[in-house]
Amino acid sequence: MIEKELHIKELYNLKHINDKELYSKNKYESELLQRSLSNVLYKNELNASFLNLLQQKIVWMIDSTLIVRNFWNYTVEKYYNRHST
Numbered sequence: 001m002i003e004k005e006l007h008i009k010e011l012y013n014l015k016h017i018n019d020k021e022l023y024s025k026n027k028y029e030s031e032l033l034q035r036s037l038s039n040v041l042y043k044n045e046l047n048a049s050f051l052n053l054l055q056q057k058i059v060w061m062i063d064s065t066l067i068v069r070n071f072w073n074y075t076v077e078k079y080y081n082r083h084s085t
Contacts, residue, residue: 032059033051033052033058
């Protein structure tokens, strides 16, 4: 997510056009808070809209730890996100 937002969309797509998924990773970016919080919080429309905004920030925070994880591994790019675990 971070890498996509930092680069120009067309250049990112051109660079990663031949990428193949090495594994089927969980798409946590769209349903992170919905799966981890109670459904009662999402009944109120105001709460639901706030939690959707908050979800983007939390996903950004989780993805930003990849930079630290990849810092010591000099064989991969800074935003490499295809770790098996």
